[in-house]
Amino acid sequence: MSADIRLMMPMTPPVEIDDRQLVQTIREGDAEAFETLVRRKTTKVYALCYRIIGNAEDAKDISQLVFIKLWENLEKYDPQYTFDTWLYRMVTNVAIDFMRNKQSRDNAVNSNLRLVRTSAEAEQGVIVQRKEVESVFENVSAVLSPKQKTIFVMNQMEDLPSAEIAKILGCRESTVRNHLFNARKLMQQQLQQRYPEYAQLWRER
Amino acid sequence: MMSCDLFRSSFSAGTEDAALLAHLRTCDRCLDFAARIDADILFRALGGEEMVPPGGVDAFVDDVMRQVRVRGAENTVAMPPHVPVWRRFAVAATVAIALAGTTFVVRNDRAAAPGSIAHYTPRPVSAALIEKPIVESYEGDAAMIVEVPSEQNNVKIVMIFDESLPADL
Numbered sequence: 001m002s003a004d005i006r007l008m009m010p011m012t013p014p015v016e017i018d019d020r021q022l023v024q025t026i027r028e029g030d031a032e033a034f035e036t037l038v039r040r041k042t043t044k045v046y047a048l049c050y051r052i053i054g055n056a057e058d059a060k061d062i063s064q065l066v067f068i069k070l071w072e073n074l075e076k077y078d079p080q081y082t083f084d085t086w087l088y089r090m091v092t093n094v095a096i097d098f099m100r101n102k103q104s105r106d107n108a109v110n111s112n113l114r115l116v117r118t119s120a121e122a123e124q125g126v127i128v129q130r131k132e133v134e135s136v137f138e139n140v141s142a143v144l145s146p147k148q149k150t151i152f153v154m155n156q157m158e159d160l161p162s163a164e165i166a167k168i169l170g171c172r173e174s175t176v177r178n179h180l181f182n183a184r185k186l187m188q189q190q191l192q193q194r195y196p197e198y199a200q201l202w203r204e205r
Numbered sequence: 206m207m208s209c210d211l212f213r214s215s216f217s218a219g220t221e222d223a224a225l226l227a228h229l230r231t232c233d234r235c236l237d238f239a240a241r242i243d244a245d246i247l248f249r250a251l252g253g254e255e256m257v258p259p260g261g262v263d264a265f266v267d268d269v270m271r272q273v274r275v276r277g278a279e280n281t282v283a284m285p286p287h288v289p290v291w292r293r294f295a296v297a298a299t300v301a302i303a304l305a306g307t308t309f310v311v312r313n314d315r316a317a318a319p320g321s322i323a324h325y326t327p328r329p330v331s332a333a334l335i336e337k338p339i340v341e342s343y344e345g346d347a348a349m350i351v352e353v354p355s356e357q358n359n360v361k362i363v364m365i366f367d368e369s370l371p372a373d374l
Binding site: 047060063071130153158184 | 247
């Protein structure tokens with residue numbers, strides 16, 4: 001009888017507890033809940049790190065560092081904010097620190113390296129492809145400051161509105177918009193110098 | 206999934222439409238089309254999707270959890286054993302009392318001793334102040350050494366009057 005009742009009951013999908021509840025469970029000492037949280041956020045955190053840093057191995061190391069810092073600072077999380085805002089703040093802090101150190105190292109070594117296309121290549125025009133855009137972005141975004149690049153990535157690639165970015169970075173929305181404006185301007189200048197075929201896209205408008 | 210035709214008919218410069226952006230990020234032909242209408246859309250093509258770290262999510266999570274455990278173990282070793290709060294107060298109070306007591310004793314010593322010692326000026330030992338006969342005496346600029354016989358007359362007592370020596374010698 002009871003088996004029949006069980007068969008007749010509709011199957012309910014397992015309810016996934018939200019991030020805040022998960023954090024509460026971790027705070028109560030459940031290490032498995034932390035593993036669940038890491039698993040849930042890995043692809044998001046790694047994607048943001050990769051887009052800011054531009055290198056798979058570094059992005060992986062930085063992502064791991066973010067989760068370790070998360071574990072060490074979980075007590076400081078204030079549930080009145082969304083967990084992702086807090087997590088993104090941690091990601092951006094760690095990634096910006098890494099970029100600053102990396103930039104100072106790279107500037108010493110690669111200050112004269114530049115990829116410039118010939119005007120003949122430029123005249124042939126370009127068929128815009130995602131793979132190609134990825135490497136173009138890596139090269140032209142090298143002129144941005146770590147903060148400019150982080151804001152650009154969050155707004156243009158993660159589709160976060162400037163108000164949310166301001167919350168993540170703990171600054172004013174106008175500051176975010178300023179950084180975005182400057183980042184776009186610098187990248188367009190870089191495109192004109194190094195990828196004239198892409199810069200044509202702006203001129204054609 | 207949106208078709209290319211629908212994308213091209215719906216796309217406009219500065220769009221924030223999630224469905225349009227999702228299509229843009231997966232279709233190179235539409236990206237090329239969109240970039241010629243809105244060049245600012247170029248780098249938006251790179252975003253959107255979540256990414257798997259090298260080695261896969263499982264290996265990544267295992268690495269993180271291993272490091273968390275290692276750090277946890279390091280912290281446990283580094284941390285002193287848990288001491289109850291009342292015991293900490295008791296230890297702190299004992300130390301404070303000991304310090305206060307030591308300070309009090311040192312101050313009293315200083316108050317009593319220096320007056321007589323600091324202002325002490327050696328003067329020649331007169332025969333009237335010394336009951337026992339002086340066996341021998343040596344006198345320098347700052348010190349005077351006097352030898353007197355003991356009760357049994359077999360051991361000599363040496364008295365040194367030296368201003369430069371510490372008071373508690």
